[in-house]
Amino acid sequence: MQARLANPADRDALAAFHGQGFGPLPAEAARDGGAADVLLVLEDAQGVLAGYALLRSPSLAAHFRRGVSVRRVPLAGIDRKLATLTLCNDLCDAARLCALRVAGEGDPAAAAAAVLLGAVQETARREAARFGRRLYAALPGVQGADGDAVLWQALGRHFAAQGQAHLDGDAAALAELLPQHTLYAGFLPAPARAVLGVAGDACRDVQGWLHAAGWQASDYVDPFDGGPVLLWPDGGAGR
Template structure:
């Protein structure tokens, strides 16, 4: 069995979450290394797990990954519906065509339009795994655990699910997109803009950005080159989401130019392939086991593990240690998904 266990975050995890935020680096605006902000995020998550929501509302569900020693080595979150409290902005990358047959001119210009199109979508966010824990299936466990949670409680989430991917920045935290566009309207460093966004003030800055369409050819080549591109450390997360049927549909972040990818909730691969079966706890009697993502169906006491198990007509055969990690007993229903 994988040593990792995904569970809802607790207030006792604040110090560990702060350490993770400090290690995440530039561009991770949903996980700012500010103790007071993170404390509020945990408090909001605690309330969300106790809510009786039957529609996507203001809930934000945050999870942590524990290693074999019980130490927190990763985190992730789901916003049930973004943009309900304040406008949620992205740039939509459109196309402007200018043509003159008499001059034999035909030009196609990518153009940025300030947009609220993704308002109300559920959003995957705050995914970060400590560097020394990026092995043994921990990445797949942490990322996909959210899909088993959403599959168990679909009424709490929107029909569209998005993820804003971290855009390109260098080792000094410099963002070419910000330098080419945002800095002209805010004479502050990208890191300072990040801090403002991390404090929950993204809409304040967005509303001061130009409302008119922006022709990308007017941006510096360095800014044009990173439109819709991800930070190197984010590339594995993007590949994972693409495997889950997420696609880039032309929306980018207004600060670093990183892409937003999206998928219909019920089309997400791990949700569509998940099954509910009774747990059969004890030593398996023959048959091959294989790695399975397995979760209980308890809202506030949600648990998810990656374990070697066998599924058949009787149910899913689990080792006692796996059942203990999931906090379930023989006959309890679990949700599973093959890797």
Template sequence: MLVLRPIQKTDFDALKTIAVESGHGFTSLPVDDELLSNKINRSVESFAKSVSKPYDEGYLFVLEDTQTGEIIGTTAIEAAVGMSVPLYHYHLGKTVHHSRTLGVYNTVDILSMCNDYTGSSEICTLFLREGHRQGLAGRFLSRSRFLFMAEHAERFSDTVIAEMRGVSDEHGHSPFWQWLQEHFFSIEFPQADHLVGLGDKVFICELMPKYPIYANLLSPEAQAVIGKVHEKTKPALRLLQKEGFEHRGYVDLFDAGPTVEAKLDNIRTVRESFKGEVEIVASLPDKLPSLAISNGRLDAFKATFTDQAYLCEAEEKIQLTAEVANALDVTQGELINAFKL
């Protein structure tokens, strides 16, 4: 059975393997032992911390195959971004050049650097290893984060964002960055991306253009990728769009990938989740719809998905087999949360 749980210090080797496999553009998991160790320690401390409102906590989860002990995926939530290190975006807006005398009216797209998402919660670091991407695992890994956030809403902002990986080639080169590099920088995209992953963002203030950029002055290749996602990121974007996330014109500074947003209470998983008492049963009918289920705890959080569970909405109960109850570490009569995958 696949169980999502908070990362532990003993998961370091598994996390590093995932960091290596994630490749270029996955800045939240750079291949750096010290940084990965710090991420794990920060997560452990965040789960243990008493919180009344979000600040700078980070919650990192792993998806474990309980039969083999293998870690097959990871995902994370940042409680409030930009609080200790500034979070930068470009916002795609418009400006009008109008001359009544000449009869000219031109609307031009502009990119303005901003920190508008400061204090928002961010879902991030979603990665499922090759060989495990069939079936419902990816959908579960994405949506189960929202159950955790709803169960511990005091730890998160009302606004939730997700930065989507932008377009780059097999060597990690971004058409958008190539234009910026030519005019403002002297470093390659993978190096800039790596520095951001390490938390070193000083160079952004030092070298990024301070004034709005006219999008029509960019190369055709750079213009074509503004607000577009990497081919491998399209499934993740579709999942978030089904949850109610929208793109409101904010894009990444380096690869111009879109940042999407939603209000926590409006997210589909949060709205459709069902809370009920555990009822452990000997067996259940075949061909039940798959449910994602969470035990609702904090540092002992566990979630899984299964077709060996049934929602008894009229009785406000969730029937589980003993195997599923054991995987979630829950007992008869305990309150848990579920939603239909």
């Protein structure tokens, strides 16, 4: 298998491709063959489309950063560590891996993902002026039985009256509506606390692919669904 830049001739194959991974392919990317940002496609030995990855240059980004607030009063016997969530824009200088999908399952899918991720990372190295010094990927978080994100039901919906669909995944827009001060995670319902930094079932394999390619866990989570944010390379941010 080999990865290359997409071109207009890939349009139909991209539009019809269904593989496992994360992130939808924007309609304009499939139509223009990667004119927006950088769209890489993976071909098998017969020249058949076997996957794609979409890399977006740095832009305004908003995430929750998980932290700890210590409350210590020795004379009163108080010594507590409280988990916190703080809205931040720490990753505005990082390029985003918006989508990664490959055909197949198991080891073949992992091998295909490794080739694609290698091409993504090489592209970022080669065009450092465009993509910055690090990359990040925000994996979808845990959904409830009703199909809505568990964290959204506990937090986001109280501040975004228009609903999650209206925001169309725009984390920066959601951040403008959420409280700007530090939140104590302990105030969230237990199910919402439990999903912070946890990838949804459909993305557990993707998380493994990213780890195998050198991407590292961080203290950042998606403000919509609490999904984990992985960094490559780890420049120390969020750790």
